[in-house]
Amino acid sequence: MKYILNSREMKQCDSRTIEHYGLPSMVLMERAALSVVSFLHERDLWQKKIVILCGSGNNGGDGLAIARLLYLEGGQVSVFLVGDFSKASPENMAQQKICRQYGMELSSSTDTLADAQVIVDALFGIGLSRELGGDYPALLQEVNAMDAYRLAVDIPSGVSADDGQIMGQAFLADATITFAFAKVGQMLYPGKKYCGELIVSAIGIESCSLADQVLPCKSLEKEDLKQLPQASPDDHKGSRGKVLVIAGSEDMAGAAYLASKSALTSGAGMVKVYTPRCNRDIILTRFPEAILVTYDKWNEKQLLEELAWADAIAIGPGLGKSNLAENLVRTTLENAAVPMVVDADALGILAEHLQWLKKPHTETVITPHLGEMARLMGSPLMYVTDHKLSIAQDFARDYQVICALKDAATIVSVPYATTYINASGCSGMATAGSGDVLTGVIAGLIAQGLRPEDAASLGVYLHGLAGEEAARTEANLCMQAGDIIKGIKTIYQKEGR
Numbered sequence: 310m311k312y313i314l315n316s317r318e319m320k321q322c323d324s325r326t327i328e329h330y331g332l333p334s335m336v337l338m339e340r341a342a343l344s345v346v347s348f349l350h351e352r353d354l355w356q357k358k359i360v361i362l363c364g365s366g367n368n369g370g371d372g373l374a375i376a377r378l379l380y381l382e383g384g385q386v387s388v389f390l391v392g393d394f395s396k397a398s399p400e401n402m403a404q405q406k407i408c409r410q411y412g413m414e415l416s417s418s419t420d421t422l423a424d425a426q427v428i429v430d431a432l433f434g435i436g437l438s439r440e441l442g443g444d445y446p447a448l449l450q451e452v453n454a455m456d457a458y459r460l461a462v463d464i465p466s467g468v469s470a471d472d473g474q475i476m477g478q479a480f481l482a483d484a485t486i487t488f489a490f491a492k493v494g495q496m497l498y499p500g501k502k503y504c505g506e507l508i509v510s511a512i513g514i515e516s517c518s519l520a521d522q523v524l525p526c527k528s529l530e531k532e533d534l535k536q537l538p539q540a541s542p543d544d545h546k547g548s549r550g551k552v553l554v555i556a557g558s559e560d561m562a563g564a565a566y567l568a569s570k571s572a573l574t575s576g577a578g579m580v581k582v583y584t585p586r587c588n589r590d591i592i593l594t595r596f597p598e599a600i601l602v603t604y605d606k607w608n609e610k611q612l613l614e615e616l617a618w619a620d621a622i623a624i625g626p627g628l629g630k631s632n633l634a635e636n637l638v639r640t641t642l643e644n645a646a647v648p649m650v651v652d653a654d655a656l657g658i659l660a661e662h663l664q665w666l667k668k669p670h671t672e673t674v675i676t677p678h679l680g681e682m683a684r685l686m687g688s689p690l691m692y693v694t695d696h697k698l699s700i701a702q703d704f705a706r707d708y709q710v711i712c713a714l715k716d717a718a719t720i721v722s723v724p725y726a727t728t729y730i731n732a733s734g735c736s737g738m739a740t741a742g743s744g745d746v747l748t749g750v751i752a753g754l755i756a757q758g759l760r761p762e763d764a765a766s767l768g769v770y771l772h773g774l775a776g777e778e779a780a781r782t783e784a785n786l787c788m789q790a791g792d793i794i795k796g797i798k799t800i801y802q803k804e805g806r
């Protein structure tokens with residue numbers, strides 16, 4: 310698991326390293342610059358015609374130090390100073406002075422950009438505090454259109470480190486070298502796209518400098534797959550967890566199939582599908598391992614019996630929006646005594662009855678995509694898209710649910726606890742049924758004993774990795790939800806499960 314910091318957290322971390330541990334700011338800056346120069350060497354770029362855009366803060370200070378290191382080893386490097394240097398930071402002024410002492414020319418003219426083969430962006434880092442105005446948007450547009458390799462120092466200028474939003478215009482990098490920890494804005498779209506390849510470089514700021522942080526975001530990594538359930542020699546199907554999948558409606562058997570199949574594939578011992586009678590044959594034919602309980606009209610007693618059977622419940626995929634579906638969702642929320650995963654149509658129903666979530670309920674994971682979240686909040690989709698992180702966190706806290714807000718980089722927010730930003734997955738997963746698979750996986754992991762918050766964060770990560778596996782055998786555009794289920798098996802196999 311690695312930490313993902315916002316700008317405030319990173320600044321505090323910088324300060325603690327400097328003030329508490331005593332590492333001088335200029336030393337950190339030198340290491341930051343050295344890491345960028347090493348990268349240029351590794352990629353065989355250091356001898357190209359390099360132009361470094363330097364702002365007046367410490368990001369610009371990094372840029373000046375990079376320029377000096379390249380200059381002293383004989384590189385063809387030019388510095389383009391952009392902004393008001395009468396208010397330059399002390400480190401920036403010191404770096405300018407060092408450059409001049411070595412006889413370097415620091416230019417303020419756009420002519421410097423001519424024929425650049427590599428453009429290094431050191432205009433703004435985590436100090437960007439407002440929308441870019443003045444000449445900046447046009448300058449960034451110009452360099453984004455140039456036929457040159459673009460490298461961002463710490464974060465592409467114009468990307469908000471706090472949420473990945475574009476502050477007017479941003480540098481479109483081929484690669485970004487960030488220091489000490491990845492930043493939130495590099496993990497969330499659209500910022501993630503502007504970063505290109507992201508390299509996190511150690512510069513002497515260690516995790517002990519995180520001491521003042523309350524709850525930074527985290528991201529799961531390959532080593533976190535060790536949390537996956539482990540089979541035990543004395544297992545039997547009952548001990549491996551029972552999942553009740555309340556899903557499907559007339560003409561919507563597929564969602565019930567995908568959710569239940571993936572719950573079983575994630576390792577649960579038994580899966581029971583609670584679905585309308587008309588889906589019986591199709592589900593049994595495709596998925597004979599499932600236990601099926603069917604209904605043709607509302608039957609509260611029957612549902613309560615099934616709720617009592619389960620170790621984990623998944624509700625929503627393909628459920629439709631009938632009165633009957635509404636009864637299923639309300640009764641499940643009111644009576645479930647085990648954790649639930651609420652998805653798809655169940656979320657659409659909840660959007661009209663949010664008061665149900667305000668009542669005491671068992672540990673609940675909701676898995677809305679951005680559109681479903683917009684309906685839950687009664688807000689425009691655009692607003693939700695622009696405020697994903699805070700919305701997931703606020704909703705989790707206000708309704709005491711674990712909110713897995715699905716996007717190309719899914720956010721899992723746990724009330725008053727960690728928020729996870731997922732880094733696995735690929736574009737091929739944007740396909741019908743992919744969300745049903747996620748629901749099944751999370752419910753399957755819960756049934757096997759994982760805490761719902763761990764099942765949600767690990768389930769989202771696993772689901773993304775399974776999609777990446779599928780992309781190795783299927784073309785991205787041809788990928789289907791069933792391929793993601795196969796990908797889960799491959800991951801489990803690789804992890805010795």
Ligand SMILES: NC(=O)C1=CN([C@@H]2O[C@H](COP(=O)(O)OP(=O)(O)OC[C@H]3O[C@@H](n4cnc5c(N)ncnc54)[C@H](O)[C@@H]3O)[C@@H](O)[C@H]2O)[C@@H](O)CC1
Nearest residue numbers: 323334337338366367368433434435436437438439440463
């Ligand atoms: N000792 C440290 O604090 C270290 C800092 N480092 C670098 O320093 C960066 C942070 O430096 P700073 O805090 O000085 O911040 P930046 O260099 O990112 O930018 C700050 C300057 O930009 C101005 N500014 C912000 N938004 C603006 C806008 N929209 N239009 C015009 N001006 C705007 C601010 O008023 C300030 O003068 C990091 O991203 C990293 O690159 C690294 O050298 C590592 C060590």
Ligand SMILES: [K+]
Nearest residue numbers: 430433464466
């Ligand atoms: K930058």
